[in-house]
Amino acid sequence: MIRTEHLTKIYRMGDTEVYALNDVNLEITEGEFVAVIGPSGSGKSTLLNMIGCLDTPTSGSVYIDNVNTATLNENQLAEIRRKKIGFIFQQFNLVHTLDAVENVALPLFFSGVRRDLRLKKAKELLESVGLGNRVHHKPAELSGGQQQRVAIARALSNDPEVVIADEPTGNVDSETGNTIMDVLQGLNKDGRTIIVVTHDPEIAARATRTQRMRDGKLLA
Template structure:
């Protein structure tokens, strides 16, 4: 398995008045291409900070982060933005769709930042909305969509630039159980197609869909279990 992500002695601390709050403490982690990883842990454990570090939305205080062999710290702001846009797709619990744009326009957004021509943007956006089974909702505003449909739009948006990594932060947190299961089955399908998926969740039944489960407590990795198979029936 080709190594995709390598974190070496990653620390992240924040200044809280006169106190320094250590959120991540010497994290060492390697994730291979095509893995499906769940990062678990109680509130305040550092799991979201770890996710944001992997997604280059947060900068470590110390340590080294390599993405496909390239040290992230050596990238300038413009290069970082380009890597985030082209190599990483983000899926969030609250969807973060623009309310005045319909589904297809929301999916087009990463393509606009990537400089893709308008006609090609529309074609790709429609293609990926079809992939998540929303062909009949492409011109609906977010307010006209259910929670599950909003998350499918968000997944289509995350996929449209064909990134190698999907980062999903509590992707089922705002959904009912049945809809959450449908979203997880979609993520499993994407993983089977070769996407590397890294997901933060606090729900064991959601983490069970992943092939590898990492538990983080008090800023350190307390367990890391790779499983031969994904969700058990």
């Protein structure tokens, strides 16, 4: 499903080169629930951005469904992000001018789905994460946990095969964090591939596989 080969990302800071990722070889098969764990600055978020086609590697490649993403142009990458991947951020990253249901419907907007259809689907998704009574609230009117659930609903709106979550519980209390992990586990049970980045071992324990990272390298 997802495979990285010699994936390397170098940031230049003045004259020094910083290896955010250093020769990372990782394979994730369909239906896995992988937790990538490591201290901050270990490169786990960078790895996630590479897999999520948000960033391009300095060298090496990412294969998604056996397609080398380095060979794709910007529009094709956008299509992968839109159709195959659902992204959940630590900061929720909702569009603050849109209400909950519009935020959830946003990926469908970019897929060209008709307004009535996408709002209907978005409402259903919000109901499924327990926010059926909050559809017309703007992000600012929602708690952190509620915002993260809106973000999860948004990540699911295009029915992606892979859900990528970058510290999804980092900005919510532990109880909400557990609820969010329940949702992710449920999605995994439905057959979706889940990749979660966290530095919380308790969260990582709920995954089917744990990958440790340090200094841009994958630890065995």
